[in-house]
Amino acid sequence: QLSSVQPAPPDAILGLTESFLADPRSDKMNLTVGVYKDDSGITPIMRAVKQAEQILIEGEKTKGYLPIDGMADYRNAVRDMVFDGKVPNERAAVVQAPGGTGALRVSAEFLADQFARPRVFLPTPTWANHGAIMNAAGLEAVSYRYLSADKTSLDLPGMLDDLSANARPGDVILLHACCHNPSGVDPDAQQWEQIAARITELKLFPLIDFAYQGFGDGLAEDSVGLHTMLRHVPECLVCSSFSKNFGLYSERTGAVVMMAADQAAASASVSQIKRLVRCNYSNPPRHGASIVATILGDEALRRTWKSELMEMRQRIHRLRESFVKGMQEVAPDRDYSFLLSQKGMFSFSGLSPMQVDQLRSEHGIYLVGSGRINVAGMAEDRIDWLCEKVAAVL
Numbered sequence: 001q002l003s004s005v006q007p008a009p010p011d012a013i014l015g016l017t018e019s020f021l022a023d024p025r026s027d028k029m030n031l032t033v034g035v036y037k038d039d040s041g042i043t044p045i046m047r048a049v050k051q052a053e054q055i056l057i058e059g060e061k062t063k064g065y066l067p068i069d070g071m072a073d074y075r076n077a078v079r080d081m082v083f084d085g086k087v088p089n090e091r092a093a094v095v096q097a098p099g100g101t102g103a104l105r106v107s108a109e110f111l112a113d114q115f116a117r118p119r120v121f122l123p124t125p126t127w128a129n130h131g132a133i134m135n136a137a138g139l140e141a142v143s144y145r146y147l148s149a150d151k152t153s154l155d156l157p158g159m160l161d162d163l164s165a166n167a168r169p170g171d172v173i174l175l176h177a178c179c180h181n182p183s184g185v186d187p188d189a190q191q192w193e194q195i196a197a198r199i200t201e202l203k204l205f206p207l208i209d210f211a212y213q214g215f216g217d218g219l220a221e222d223s224v225g226l227h228t229m230l231r232h233v234p235e236c237l238v239c240s241s242f243s244k245n246f247g248l249y250s251e252r253t254g255a256v257v258m259m260a261a262d263q264a265a266a267s268a269s270v271s272q273i274k275r276l277v278r279c280n281y282s283n284p285p286r287h288g289a290s291i292v293a294t295i296l297g298d299e300a301l302r303r304t305w306k307s308e309l310m311e312m313r314q315r316i317h318r319l320r321e322s323f324v325k326g327m328q329e330v331a332p333d334r335d336y337s338f339l340l341s342q343k344g345m346f347s348f349s350g351l352s353p354m355q356v357d358q359l360r361s362e363h364g365i366y367l368v369g370s371g372r373i374n375v376a377g378m379a380e381d382r383i384d385w386l387c388e389k390v391a392a393v394l
């Protein structure tokens with residue numbers, strides 16, 4: 001009965017925001033969860049999103065259920081944004097999902113249900129929720145090396161060696177398409193070629209987490225790894241999220257984007273995914289998908305959205321530069337310049353769990369326990385203050 005239930009530990013990322021909100025200090029700073037903040041410390045609603053919502057308020061005719069696999073306009077727009085014409089339409093399929101997390105869970109359940117001996121290889125480190133999602137769906141998680149010992153660059157030989165030594169044909173490999181969470185360390189184009197060649201040789205199935213398209217170098221630039229993979233492998237699943245690049249965090253807007261070997265495989269796979277969705281959340285939410293479909297389907301709105309996405313990306317680059325410069329002044333013996341080549345919201349600060357605790361308890365600066373820092377959460381006018389406090393605990 002309920003009286004025998006023991007409390008679960010707080011979530012490694014979202015649990016910290018709960019503590020942050022309860023912290024009475026007015027000068028606190030939350031660098032935990034991956035949400036973008038503007039100069040005023042707010043996670044803004046994008047102008048293109050507001051305009052699309054205006055159109056929807058006036059024109060939307062129904063709140064009736066969507067099909068199990070989601071809205072057709074949205075699915076087509078997402079396919080084009082993610083595959084950019086690199087996959088023939090008859091081999092491509094999209095199932096709308098509640099956010100990137102929902103897409104990962106649906107994908108994992110599908111793979112656990114349909115593959116013979118399902119195991120999934122996860123990079124070390126990876127997003128704190130990946131292992132739990134895979135396990136909850138019944139996939140055994142195995143790790144592969146991803147970062148060098150100092151956690152600032154890619155250990156490509158280690159990664160390839162681990163896959164060759166441990167993976168069996170038919171195993172699933174999870175990859176971050178861009179803006180690796182938590183390190184910001186991405187393979188370059190040439191390294192992607194090597195990774196794709198090894199995955200093909202070992203006959204692994206890529207499950208590609210694409211939560212940050214447009215947050216690294218641009219929509220097309222951030223697709224280089226994915227498009228390399230599409231040239232090499234016969235089939236894969238991509239889990240897209242529009243939480244970050246459309247700022248639709250709470251609208252739970254994501255998708256499973258599939259490249260299948262042929263049309264029959266694509267439609268059989270979609271039918272199986274629909275079966276799994278029907279006995280989970282039945283069908284996906286409408287609002288976020290309507291916004292994305294409206295923006296991507298309208299030339300002017302699309303232009304506005306792209307320029308806002310560019311502003312966010314440029315702001316994150318600026319914050320990286322300011323932080324590196326600030327740290328040079330207060331801790332000249334530490335070199336933080338590695339942050340400049342890293343992509344997206346996150347980087348490792350190099351702080352130990354004890355230093356992370358100290359930053360939180362003494363200064364109200366919240367970081368994830370691993371030392372991951374959300375650069376996109378920094379306040380531009382408080383970088384000097386932040387650097388001083390980081391230097392104080394170093």
Ligand code: LMR
Nearest residue numbers: 013032033034035127181
């Ligand atoms: C993060 O890593 O902070 C984001 O992906 C948000 C989340 O759900 O954890």
